[in-house]
Structures are given as structure tokens and as C-alpha cells.
Amino acid sequence: xxxxxxxxxxxxxxxxxxxxxxNIGMAARAMLNCGLGDLRLVKPRDGWxxxxxLAASAxxxxxxxxxxxFETTAAAVADLQQVYATTARSRSLSKRxxxxxxxxxxxxTNNGSDIASGVMFGPEASGLENDDIALADxxxxxPVNPECPxxxxxxxxxxxxxxxxxxxxxxxxxxxxxxxxxxxxxxxxLVGLFEHLERELDACGFxxxxxxxxxxxxxxxxxxxxxxxxxxxxxxxxxxxxHLVRGKPD
Amino acid sequence: xxxxxxxxxxxxxxxxxxxxxxNIGMAARAMLNCGLGDLRLVKPRDGWxxxxxLAASAxxxxxxxxxxxFETTAAAVADLQQVYATTARSRSLSKRxxxxxxxxxxxxTNNGSDIASGVMFGPEASGLENDDIALADxxxxxPVNPECPxxxxxxxxxxxxxxxxxxxxxxxxxxxxxxxxxxxxxxxxLVGLFEHLERELDACGFxxxxxxxxxxxxxxxxxxxxxxxxxxxxxxxxxxxxHLVRGKPD
Numbered sequence: 001x002x003x004x005x006x007x008x009x010x011x012x013x014x015x016x017x018x019x020x021x022x023n024i025g026m027a028a029r030a031m032l033n034c035g036l037g038d039l040r041l042v043k044p045r046d047g048w049x050x051x052x053x054l055a056a057s058a059x060x061x062x063x064x065x066x067x068x069x070f071e072t073t074a075a076a077v078a079d080l081q082q083v084y085a086t087t088a089r090s091r092s093l094s095k096r097x098x099x100x101x102x103x104x105x106x107x108x109t110n111n112g113s114d115i116a117s118g119v120m121f122g123p124e125a126s127g128l129e130n131d132d133i134a135l136a137d138x139x140x141x142x143p144v145n146p147e148c149p150x151x152x153x154x155x156x157x158x159x160x161x162x163x164x165x166x167x168x169x170x171x172x173x174x175x176x177x178x179x180x181x182x183x184x185x186x187x188x189x190l191v192g193l194f195e196h197l198e199r200e201l202d203a204c205g206f207x208x209x210x211x212x213x214x215x216x217x218x219x220x221x222x223x224x225x226x227x228x229x230x231x232x233x234x235x236x237x238x239x240x241x242x243h244l245v246r247g248k249p250d
Numbered sequence: 251x252x253x254x255x256x257x258x259x260x261x262x263x264x265x266x267x268x269x270x271x272x273n274i275g276m277a278a279r280a281m282l283n284c285g286l287g288d289l290r291l292v293k294p295r296d297g298w299x300x301x302x303x304l305a306a307s308a309x310x311x312x313x314x315x316x317x318x319x320f321e322t323t324a325a326a327v328a329d330l331q332q333v334y335a336t337t338a339r340s341r342s343l344s345k346r347x348x349x350x351x352x353x354x355x356x357x358x359t360n361n362g363s364d365i366a367s368g369v370m371f372g373p374e375a376s377g378l379e380n381d382d383i384a385l386a387d388x389x390x391x392x393p394v395n396p397e398c399p400x401x402x403x404x405x406x407x408x409x410x411x412x413x414x415x416x417x418x419x420x421x422x423x424x425x426x427x428x429x430x431x432x433x434x435x436x437x438x439x440l441v442g443l444f445e446h447l448e449r450e451l452d453a454c455g456f457x458x459x460x461x462x463x464x465x466x467x468x469x470x471x472x473x474x475x476x477x478x479x480x481x482x483x484x485x486x487x488x489x490x491x492x493h494l495v496r497g498k499p500d
Binding site for chain 1: 348480
């Protein structure tokens with residue numbers, strides 16, 4: 001049901017001095033899950049290429065093999081016009097701070113004017129340094145539980161990618177899925193079921209108290225309405241009633 | 251800046267037959283990042299307790315140590331009134347399908363009426379079985395890139411937890427952070443800077459073309475307005491001008 005976004009250039013993901021190859025790989029997988037492909041690495045600690053990054057990327061090996069390596073953060077963001085620095089919220093720098101949801105909306109909006117965007121993430125243990133943050137227009141901070149605010153690197157990348165994908169995605173918030181082989185029951189079929197059931201309940205004495213009968217049948221009908229039955233399910237349930245009444249196998 | 255949600259009981263997270271301890275640990279960390287604590291495991295493949303789960307949980311060891319183990323999915327959801335089954339979108343079952351964002355809103359809303367909720371996730375390789383899905387009210391499906399739809403287990407848990415946390419969180423989408431030691435400059439301070447700069451630019455001949463002078467000063471003033479300077483930054487910049495004019499060290 002999801003549509004691949006096509007109205008917007010995905011932001012670049014810049015990992016500054018990432019430590020574990022495994023985290024780079026998991027970040028690459030998270031990127032591709034969200035339709036992002038431009039991975040830039042500033043001096044990964046354990047060198048490059050990385051077997052553990054490749055192994056952890058699952059089906060996102062292309063993101064890993066096309067990743068670009070840079071010596072400095074400045075070089076990694078040189079061609080970008082709008083850069084976000086991901087950090088825990090802090091008041092020690094004088095900067096605009098936004099949520100991933102707002103950043104995603106800004107990136108999508110600015111892409112209309114051909115603005116190239118990127119989001120930077122710092123090393124796992126320490127986060128971005130102030131000199132890296134000074135290269136960014138805006139700080140991006142993921143709102144999380146203040147008692148456990150440290151996100152795994154790939155989770156932080158996923159939070160950004162997820163919001164970017166949702167900002168463009170046209171998946172309806174809710175659908176009722178019906179298998180192709182069938183269709184929603186129409187009201188004639190439903191009323192057929194109701195009358196079949198009530199006929200049998202009259203016959204077996206379940207509805208024998210006359211003054212309770214209207215309430216009980218109305219409640220049962222409402223319960224079946226809530227079930228949003230398919231035409232196939234109505235037929236199945238009429239079979240259930242028939243067999244319960246008969247009381248013995250064919 | 252984030253507030254720990256306190257108006258809603260967090261949903262339980264039910265991992266059905268999870269395979270790798272590492273994924274259970276990372277899911278636990280993602281849970282605590284999002285303020286979730288009720289982890290339920292249905293027959294984890296590699297047994298329990300799990301050293302690798304504990305190691306991967308980082309600071310979320312409490313979620314791991316308090317996790318409950320169940321023999322069947324039915325037992326794991328027995329006390330819950332509203333259960334979501336996480337799957338890739340599919341039309342092969344007749345069921346309501348919602349996004350994590352809508353599910354989060356439903357969980358928060360229903361908690362007002364004391365409804366206990368939970369979200370089920372299947373094993374890494376295969377996902378939930380149809381018999382497990384039949385125990386759920388609703389299918390939850392994370393909208394992702396259809397060309398790479400397979401989410402890591404901890405990422406899927408994070409997507410659900412993240413949306414639940416955002417549904418309650420009151421972090422403003424945007425703030426401008428100013429360090430405590432200073433405050434935003436007032437307009438008198440800004441105009442003081444403008445006039446200082448223009449005086450020096452007059453003196454050095456930069457504004458010598460009389461008919462261009464109003465446009466150039468207006469553009470410079472607008473540029474400084476956009477920078478939202480602090481009082482400290484105005485003073486710093488006036489020092490910059492003074493030293494540039496002087497042209498030599500003290």
C-alpha cells in the first residue's frame with residue numbers, strides 16, 4: 001500500500017567518526033527501509049570497507065557499497081545547502097532546535113526549491129562535537145524518554161528517515177483489508193443472516209421471553225454489524241448456524 | 251525539553267518466538283528510549299535468560315530482567331483488551347490495518363477508558379503466523395520503502411514506541427536555544443551594531459556610491475536580523491569590526 005516517495009530528493013545521511021561497522025550497516029538498512037540512499041562517512045574509526053558493516057546491512061548492501069568516505073565533516077557537507085546536526089537537546093549552544101517531524105517537513109518543502117539537505121550524526125559514544133554542529137543550520141533532536149535518552153545510532157537514523165518517509169507517504173492511516181477472493185457483505189446478505197439466526201433462535205426457545213425479544217435481536221444485529229463481515233464470512237456463518245441446529249455430523 | 255508521558259499506560263510489547271538475543275536486547279533499549287517497560291516473550295528460540303539480550307540492551311537492563319516469558323501467544327495477551335499485530339501490509343486477511351501513528355493515537359485515547367493495550371511482533375525471519383494475528387483486533391503496518399520493506403525487529407519496536415511517545419510528548423517542534431549566560435539582543439543593541447558598522451563602512455569608502463548606499467545598508471541590516479543574534483554576539487561582532495578597522499594586533 002505504501003508508495004515510494006518521488007517528489008523529493010532524500011536527505012544525505014552523514015555519520016561523523018562512526019565507531020562500529022555493525023552500526024553503520026544497521027544504519028544503512030534503516031536508510032533503505034526509508035528510501036534514503038546517500039550515505040557519507042567521515043573517518044570511520046575501524047577503517048573502510050568494513051565486513052561487519054556489510055554483514056549488518058542485510059539487503060542494503062548497495063547503500064554500503066556506494067557510501068562515500070570523507071576526511072573532514074566540512075568536506076562531507078560541502079555540496080549541501082541545508083544541514084541538520086542530530087544531538088540530545090541542550091541549551092549550551094545558540095541554535096534553532098527542531099523535532100525530526102518538523103525537519104522532515106522542512107526538507108520536503110525545501111526540496112521543491114532544489115535545496116540539497118543532509119543530516120549529521122556523531123560517534124556512538126560521544127555525539128557530535130561543537131565544531132561539527134557549527135557547520136549545521138539547525139539542531140535536530142529526537143524527543144525520547146529523558147530517563148533513557150541515548151539512542152542507538154541506527155535508531156536515530158531510522159527516526160529521521162521514518163519521519164521523512166511519512167512526510168511524503170500516502171498510505172491511508174487506516175484501511176480495512178478484504179481478501180481479493182471476496183467482498184464486503186451487502187445489507188441484504190446481512191439481513192438474510194440475521195433472519196436465519198433469529199428463526200433458529202425462535203425455534204430453540206432462546207428468544208422465548210416476548211418483551212425481551214426486540215432488545216436481544218437488536219443487540220445481536222449490532223454485534224454482527226460491528227464485525228464488518230465479508231460475503232464469504234456471512235455464508236460461512238450461516239453454515240455454522242445450520243450445523244449447530246442439526247447437532248450431528250453429516 | 252521532553253516530558254515523560256504520564257497520562258497513559260504504555261502498551262505491552264509482545265515478541266513472539268524471537269530468534270536472536272541481541273535483537274531482544276536492542277528492542278528492550280528501544281522500548282525504554284520511548285518510555286515502554288512491559289516486555290513479554292513467547293518462547294524465545296535461544297532460551298531465557300539470555301546473555302546476548304542483556305548485553306545489547308545497553309542501559310535498559312531492567313526491561314530485560316523484568317521481561318515475562320510465556321508458552322503461548324494466547325497466554326501472553328490474556329490480560330489485554332486491545333491487541334495490535336505488526337505485519338507487512340497484506341490483503342490476504344480480512345482485518346483492519348492501521349499505521350503506527352494512528353495506533354498510537356488509539357492507544358492513548360483508549361487508555362483514558364482503562365483499556366490495556368499491547369503490540370505483537372513476529373520472529374525476525376518469518377513474521378507473525380496467521381493464528382497469532384487472529385488473536386489481535388487490528389493489524390499494524392509500518393509504512394516503509396516497498397523496495398526494502400523488511401525492518402529489523404528493534405526498528406519495528408522503535409517505530410511503534412516512537413509514535414506512542416510522540417503522541418503524548420509536548421516537546422515544541424521548534425525552539426531557538428540561547429545559552430543561559432546570555433539573552434536575545436534587543437533592537438537598540440542591534441541598531442547600535444548597524445550604525446557602528448555603517449560608520450566604519452562610510453569611513454573606509456565601501457558605501458561611497460551615494461545612490462547605492464540605502465540598498466546596501468538595508469541588505470546588511472536584514473542579513474543581521476536573520477541571524478537572531480544574542481546580546482553577547484552583538485558585542486563580539488562589534489569587537490570584530492573594531493579590530494578589522496584597527497588592522498593590527500593590540
